[in-house]
Amino acid sequence: MPSHPKLAAEFVKNKDRAHWHDQSLWFVRSKRDKAAQQIPEWELLREQASKIKMYTVSHLPDLLEEFERNATARGVQVHWARNATEHNEIVHSLLKKHNVTRVVKSKSMLTEECHLNPYLERHGIEIIDTDLGERIVQMQNKPPSHIVMPAIHIKKEEIGELFHEQLGTEKGATDPQYLTEAARQHLRQKFIEAEAGITGVNFAIAETGGFVVCTNEGNADLGTSLNKLHIACMGIEKLIPRAGDLSVFLRLLARSATGQPITTYSSHFHGPAPGAEMHIVLLDNGRSEIAGSDEFRRSLNCIRCAACMNTCPVYRRSGGYSYSNTVPGPIGSILGPAKDPKANSSLPFACSLCGSCSDVCPVKIDLHHQLLTWRKEIRVKGFLPFSKRISMKMMSWLMQAPAMYRFVGKMARSIVPYLPRFMLYNRLNDWGKQRELPIIPKQSFREWMKQNHDDK
């Protein structure tokens, strides 16, 4: 898998596009700031949300069983999946049992994590993503580049071209309303034909056995109301203890995600309609291992709002695909290595440690500190490139030997200023590709001190 720096450099090569991407996401971050400013108790909400999630993660087995009991009592059938394979098999067996060949699905990063779409397609089932952004990337045969705005990296001209090819819209059309209407008509047909609806889960409530799905397009509701089979797929960390806790999270989620006070639809599901079936698949897939780790437990607080992506100066300029992980950005750079540290070893380094993600996070995940901790893990596991390992060893050695440190500095100051430019600025010097090196001073601070200060 190509490393983050390589893919990021390719993205940045198209400067205009990278700027456009950066500005689109910064606009969302600014909207979030305005929305948060409206809430005097914003920081209190973050604190509360963080504590509720920490409580949940530390009581996960009990709360999950409580949820299962209460959901079952409401007529919801609960399934447990250890990993992606089990998850996909459960979903497939349910669809098979009902002879379903056409499914609509509202946005769910969890099913992306499990690669459910290709799995079902291999088994002859048509699965249509009904979130507009996700439908667009599905038509392109690509994964989402952002977890809330899956097609944020695609320009409207490109969508016009795609819809012209796939939906027969007029060539060259770019009017968002026209294109959205075309997608709406196309999706309406799919909704009507579908024999089952799959949704994700934003919050599942242990106390009631119900769950909540948040969308802006109402596609989760339509997709589950027009047929008799609803399968909801959720990660085990999506649980909250009480119905009352929802008020904390619903106030934080949309404000953090897009700057909206609340998502257009917050749909509460509390059991199947008469004659229908409702299933919920609870997926672990490495989560309980994370819950057992002191360093990374907090990452399970995540409510997938993507505020950390919108604020991340690296994500904004490198695009979601540069992370080669289902969840990109700061939180993805923690979850990715947890799953496969070798393949994702460059992700914890795709970060300037600015800390903006930790400050913006509505559930107070210490993202940049976890990224720093992952760097140590990568080093311990032996996935740090040799060049970095050796240079840090040498630097440490030099810094433990003050006399050698002084000598090397003095040598550099007496040689570097006289070197011709090509010896300083060449392909070996990544610093100097777009930046000048510092102007080398005549003497170091300590030399100046000796001459001018210490004798005084």
Add this chain to the structure above:
Amino acid sequence: MAPKVGLFIPCYIDQLYPQVGISTLKVLEHFGVDVEYPESQTCCGQPMANTGCTNEVAPLAKRFLEIFKKYDAVVCPSGSCVSMVTHHYDEYFSDNAEYEELKGKTYEFCDYLTNVLGIKTLSGRFPHKVGLHQSCHGLRELRLASSSEIMGPPFGNVRELLQSIEGVELSQLQRPDECCGFGGTFAVAEEAVSCMMGEDRVHDHEQAGTEVLTALDMSCLMHLDGIIRRQKKPIRVMHISEILVECL
């Protein structure tokens, strides 16, 4: 007896920006601080720590404590290096009273000036439009100013100190505290993104009319200055201590 301050000059300031160390020293001495520069100091170990190489940090952290523990306070013209010592040394010292004490008495230079010495205004003149770059570690680790992500009343002693100087007009930025993209080894390992981030910061200061770009950290400024000089932009880069020393 007046408190004795150990001057902690980061390795790259010692080697590349002696004038920053000199300005820091002069400002502190101007306000009557008894400053000593322990010559055996080298580096706090941050580059290795941020690369994940803790084995390489451990001896440097221990050296640092040995060298600086005897002072009443440790002052350093870099928020980033201070945050390394105060926020990221714990794993090298378990239950070490000397380290716990060091943590509490290590200050970023402007923090020491404004909060310990109580200097809130300066009488000098600096007739320039000044762009204050909020270095991330001073901002989001040391909390020396309010960050734009956290809701609450704004604060920031450095901004106030600069505003007290006659002639200083602060630039109004479109993004008040976005990272410059230096990030230590990030600057080289993620060169493309790092430089784009730096360029965007420079453009923001350019549109705001910044004549003098300043920050608490020379590392951010080294990166931004490298871009400014390559692109021949009319912006002068000065560490905060270099401005303050002109206003004594």
